[in-house]
Every structure is written in structure tokens, then in C-alpha cells.
Amino acid sequence: MAATVGIGLLGLGTVGTAVARRLIDEWELLGERAGATPVLRRVAVRDAERPRTVNLKNVPLVSDPTTVVDDPDVRIVIEVIGGREPAATLIEHALAAGKTVVTANKLLVAHQGPELSRLAEQHGAGLWFEATVGAGLPVIALLRGSLGADRISRIDAIINGTTNVILTHMRRDGITLRAALADATERGYAEADPSADLDGWDAAHKLVIMSWLAFGVHVQPESVDRVGIRDIDLADLAYTGQLGYTVKLVAHAHTGDAGAVHLRVRPTAVPADHVLFGVDDSDNAVLISGDLAGEVMLRGLGAGGESTASAVVSDVVEAIRRLDAQPQPPATRPAALLDGEAVEVAKYVRLRVADMPDARQLALQALEDRGVPVVEAIDKPPIDGPDPQLLILTGSAPRAVHDRALETVDSLPFVREIVSTLDRIEPSS
Ligand SMILES: NC(=O)c1ccc[n+]([C@@H]2O[C@H](COP(=O)([O-])OP(=O)(O)OC[C@H]3O[C@@H](n4cnc5c(N)ncnc54)[C@H](OP(=O)(O)O)[C@@H]3O)[C@@H](O)[C@H]2O)c1
Numbered sequence: 438m439a440a441t442v443g444i445g446l447l448g449l450g451t452v453g454t455a456v457a458r459r460l461i462d463e464w465e466l467l468g469e470r471a472g473a474t475p476v477l478r479r480v481a482v483r484d485a486e487r488p489r490t491v492n493l494k495n496v497p498l499v500s501d502p503t504t505v506v507d508d509p510d511v512r513i514v515i516e517v518i519g520g521r522e523p524a525a526t527l528i529e530h531a532l533a534a535g536k537t538v539v540t541a542n543k544l545l546v547a548h549q550g551p552e553l554s555r556l557a558e559q560h561g562a563g564l565w566f567e568a569t570v571g572a573g574l575p576v577i578a579l580l581r582g583s584l585g586a587d588r589i590s591r592i593d594a595i596i597n598g599t600t601n602v603i604l605t606h607m608r609r610d611g612i613t614l615r616a617a618l619a620d621a622t623e624r625g626y627a628e629a630d631p632s633a634d635l636d637g638w639d640a641a642h643k644l645v646i647m648s649w650l651a652f653g654v655h656v657q658p659e660s661v662d663r664v665g666i667r668d669i670d671l672a673d674l675a676y677t678g679q680l681g682y683t684v685k686l687v688a689h690a691h692t693g694d695a696g697a698v699h700l701r702v703r704p705t706a707v708p709a710d711h712v713l714f715g716v717d718d719s720d721n722a723v724l725i726s727g728d729l730a731g732e733v734m735l736r737g738l739g740a741g742g743e744s745t746a747s748a749v750v751s752d753v754v755e756a757i758r759r760l761d762a763q764p765q766p767p768a769t770r771p772a773a774l775l776d777g778e779a780v781e782v783a784k785y786v787r788l789r790v791a792d793m794p795d796a797r798q799l800a801l802q803a804l805e806d807r808g809v810p811v812v813e814a815i816d817k818p819p820i821d822g823p824d825p826q827l828l829i830l831t832g833s834a835p836r837a838v839h840d841r842a843l844e845t846v847d848s849l850p851f852v853r854e855i856v857s858t859l860d861r862i863e864p865s866s
Contacts (some may be wrong), residue, residue: 442471442757443478445511447502447527448518449489452541452568453480455746456515457491460753467750471757475513481505506531513756515749516540525549532556532564537763539752541568541745544633547642551655554766563763565756568748570643571596571721574735575748579725580650581767587727589651591691596643598719598740599634600666600686602626604704605717608674608683614667626719636665637686637702644688644700651690651725652698653768662701662777669704672820673857676828677785680815682706683714684859697773699780706785708864778837783812785859786831786843789824791851797827800846807842809834812863824853830861 444460446453460467460477468474480493481502489498499505506514506527514531516538518524524545528538533556540546546553546566557564570576580589595601599621606617618635621627633639641661649655666686677684687705692698707713712734716722721739726732738744756763790796801811810832817826831839847855 441474441476442760443508443510443512444475444753445478445505445508445514446480447505447514447516447524449480449482449491449498450517451742452517452745452749453515454489454491455742456517456749457493459746459750461492461494461496467754471754473757475753475757478510479505479508502527503530506534506536511536512760513537513539513753515753516542517749518542519544521545521548528553528564529556532560532562535560535562537563537565537756537760539565539749539756541566541749543569543639543642543646547645547658550646550649551766551769557763558766561763563756563759564766565752566646567752568745570646571723571735571737571739572741573744573747574721574723574737574739576647576723576735577650579733579735580647581764584725584727584730584733587729589692589725589727591726592644592647592651592689592723593713594644594647594688594721594723595685595713595716596688596721596723596739597634597637597640597686598721598738599627599631600640601717601721602719604666604669604674604684604686607669607671608678611671611675613671614669635667637663640686640688640702641700644690644702647723648690648698648700649769650767652692652696653770654696654698654772655769656698656700656772656774660700660772660774662699662703664703666704668857670857673785673787673859676787676817677706677859680785680813680828680830681709681864682785682861683709685713685716687713687860687862693775695773696770697775699775699777701777701780703860706859706861708862710864710866711862778840779835781833782836782839783833783861783863784829784831784839785861786829787856787858788827788829788846789819789822789853789856790827791853792823792825793851796851800827800849800852801829803846803849804829804831804842807845808838809842822853826856833863
């Protein structure tokens with residue numbers, strides 16, 4: 438094996454800067470571990486004139502990324518530009534030239550992972566993407582490697598740091614989503630356009646990638662049952678807290694009959710005895726259930742330049758070790774989706790009901806009559822108006838049964854409003 442391996446870097450932003458710094462500062466350590474030293478040959482950015490915070494030690498900084506991919510001294514291309522284009526074209530170009538690609542681009546891998554990995558295989562190249570899920574948490578390595586003998590039945594995860602920071606702040610300090618978002622933006626936890634995080638897209642992309650590796654099926658991100666956190670009300674954070682729950686944006690996937698899968702990202706009330714309960718602030722956690730290993734959880738920093746660079750550069754080390762025999766691309770069967778309406782869920786529901794005798798009992802009866810078990814009902818005094826409130830914890834029933842029963846409840850004359858509903862994980866005891 439050659440004593441050095443040329444590296445091309447596309448992007449020198451938050452992640453690219455930390456990657457460049459590690460490649461330049463720790464070349465000796467990385468070389469020892471990889472068996473050949475990764476050497477940064479060329480770096481592309483949008484604006485090559487802008488001063489940078491990392492000392493590139495005379496490595497050329499260019500504004501044409503194709504010159505990085507085409508550089509004959511570049512054997513491994515690291516893509517940390519982000520977005521669909523030009524990232525997709527650059528990666529395809531590199532793979533078609535037989536170059537190995539390491540990427541942190543979750544949006545791209547969620548949409549085109551299988552097709553890009555097939556292209557890599559055709560050209561004897563490798564496609565590495567550890568950084569796409571949970572940044573420095575070795576989620577991909579766990580799914581592809583350590584749990585390679587297991588049949589994985591489900592994944593439950595908190596994989597979006599921005600929404601976790603916001604929900605934690607709202608709950609602890611009783612501030613609105615708007616205020617928590619403004620604070621998260623100021624502290625660098627939220628991007629200028631936070632839609633991908635708030636609307637659950639970022640979590641959906643990561644869930645699609647994990648499910649691809651865990652279940653061997655590729656689901657398009659648009660097919661994930663996805664609800665973001667924009668409508669989360671402070672009152673529900675307080676009430677669920679009083680009932681022993683915390684609200685998290687939970688990404689969940691499971692397999693059903695004949696290998697069909699269900700993927701969802703939804704705000705979910707998590708009970709105190711669940712391992713995801715205390716995963717607060719910017720922490721991420723991924724809980725994977727295998728038939729041999731049982732439940733395995735990874736928890737830690739799921740974003741940030743350095744944590745993401747940890748995953749990117751470890752992929753570079755592993756890719757160098759395997760330059761002559763890239764791993765097989767993940768198996769990919771056509772995706773069959775379970776009927777989301779038939780998937781069983783439990784819920785937290787908040788109603789405003791008229792202050793009249795029997796209203797409470799009739800509302801609960803309507804749910805039970807339509808197949809939704811009532812586990813607990815708690816009266817709460819009025820807020821935002823004269824009507825008393827009723828909190829209901831429902832037991833497990835198909836989502837469609839819940840929806841129909843709630844429609845009926847909503848139509849009752851003494852039910853003023855269904856203020857909110859949340860999915861709920863039932864406590865184990
Ligand atoms: N930040 C995180 O915590 C994190 C975590 C996990 C995964 N990721 C993923 O990592 C990737 C990079 O994220 P980031 O936060 O580092 O982004 P970023 O800070 O916005 O950096 C993007 C970099 O790409 C360069 N760039 C943009 N368009 C380009 C083009 N057409 N040609 C050449 N260079 C171009 C930019 O150049 P200029 O510097 O000149 O603008 C910048 O250096 C994304 O896929 C993201 O999803 C990020």
C-alpha cells in the first residue's frame with residue numbers, strides 16, 4: 438500500500454474546517470491507524486478569497502470543486518458542502534472515476550444513498566457516510582458492523598439536536614417556542630432557516646438512512662409519517678411533565694409482517710422509565726432493538742463541527758484500510774410500507790369541555806365506545822377562556838381508530854375544542 442493517500446476536501450465550513458484541522462494536525466496518528474497517511478491535496482469552497490480560520494499549510498484553496506475531484510493525486514474525496522446539488526454531481530463524478538467518497542450529507546444519502554452506493558460498487562469505489570446520522574456517534578458502524586448478525590426489529594431515536602435543545606429549554610424555563618428558537622439560533626444550535634429541523638425533515642432523513650441499513654429497504658423521505666414541533670404548546674409540556682412524561686421529537690421505525698416497515702417522526706410523550714427520557718439539550722440518542730443483542734443505545738453529541746469531523750475522519754481512516762477491497766453496498770429491497778393508519782399508538786389528548794354535568798364522562802365514553810381505551814383522565818382548570826380542561830391518556834389502538842374516535846369527540850356539543858394530541862410511549866410498569 439502507498440505510504441500516503443491524497444485527500445480532496447469539498448467544503449470548508451463548520452464541518453470542513455474541523456476535518457481539515459484534524460487531517461493536518463494529526464496526520465501521523467491517522468497514518469499509523471490507517472496504514473497509510475492521509476494527505477490533504479486540495480480544498481474547494483464557494484469563495485476562495487475569504488480568509489479562513491484553519492491554516493491549510495499551503496494546500497491549494499480553489500473555487501472550482503471539479504478540479505478537486507479531477508486532481509489525479511486525490512484518491513478520496515470528502516464532500517461537506519451539503520444540499521443536493523452540486524454535491525450529487527460531484528460525488529457521482531468521483532465515484533465514476535473510481536474514487537472513494539466520504540460524505541456527511543444526510544439529505545443526499547437519504548434520497549440517493551442506494552443509487553450512489555451501487556455506482557460506487559460498479560466502479561470499485563467506496564461510499565462512506567458515518568457522519569450522516571448522529572455526527573460522532575457510531576450509528577452507521579453499529580448498524581453495518583457490530584449488529585451485522587442481528588435481525589433488527591425497531592429503532593427509537595432522538596436525532597435532531599436543534600429541536601431537542603428547543604424542547605428542553607421550553608420545558609425547563611417555561612418559554613415559548615419562538616423564544617427558545619431565537620435563543621437556539623443565537624447560541625448556534627439552529628440555522629438561519631430552521632425549517633428542516635422544526636418540521637422534522639432532518640430527523641426523517643436520518644431515520645431513512647438508519648432504516649435502509651437496519652431493514653434493507655429504502656424509503657423515500659417524503660413517505661415518512663412526519664410531524665414537526667411547530668405546534669407544541671407550553672401548557673402540554675407542563676401537563677405531560679406533571680404526569681411523568683417529557684415531550685421529545687422521536688424518530689421511530691419498526692418492521693412488521695413480511696418485512697414491511699413503518700417510519701415516523703413525531704413529537705412524543707416519553708415516560709420517565711424510558712431510556713430516552715433524560716436525553717436533553719443537544720444530546721442525541723439512538724436505541725436499536727436486535728434479536729440477539731437486545732436493546733443497544735448510543736448517546737452523545739449529535740452535531741457540531743468537531744463531533745461530525747470525528748465521524749468523517751474515522752471514515753477516511755477506515756476507507757484507507759479498505760482501499761483495495763471496499764465493503765459491499767448495503768442490501769436494498771424495494772420498500773413496502775406498513776399501513777400507517779393501522780399502526781397501534783397510545784396518545785395524550787387535551788380537551789376543553791363545557792362546564793356542565795356529565796360532559797367529562799360522556800367524552801370519555803365516546804372514546805371507549807369507538808375502540809380507544811382510556812387509561813387515565815385528569816381535570817385541569819381553564820386557561821385561555823372559561824372552559825375546564827380534560828387531559829386524557831389513551832391506551833394502544835390503531836391510529837385510524839384514534840382519529841375517528843377523536844373526530845366523534847370533537848363533534849360532541851359540549852366539547853369546545855380538542856386543543857392538542859401527542860403520541861405517547863406507554864410506561865413499561
Ligand atoms: N454542522 C453540523 O453540525 C453537521 C452535522 C452533521 C452533518 N452535517 C452535514 O455536513 C455538511 C456540511 O455542513 P456544514 O455545517 O459544515 O455547512 P457550512 O458551514 O454551510 O459549509 C459549507 C461549505 O461548503 C462550501 N460550498 C458551498 N457551495 C459550494 C460549491 N458550490 N462549491 C464549493 N464549495 C461550496 C462553502 O463555501 P464558503 O465557505 O466559501 O461559503 C462552505 O465552506 C452538510 O451536508 C450537513 O448536513 C453538518
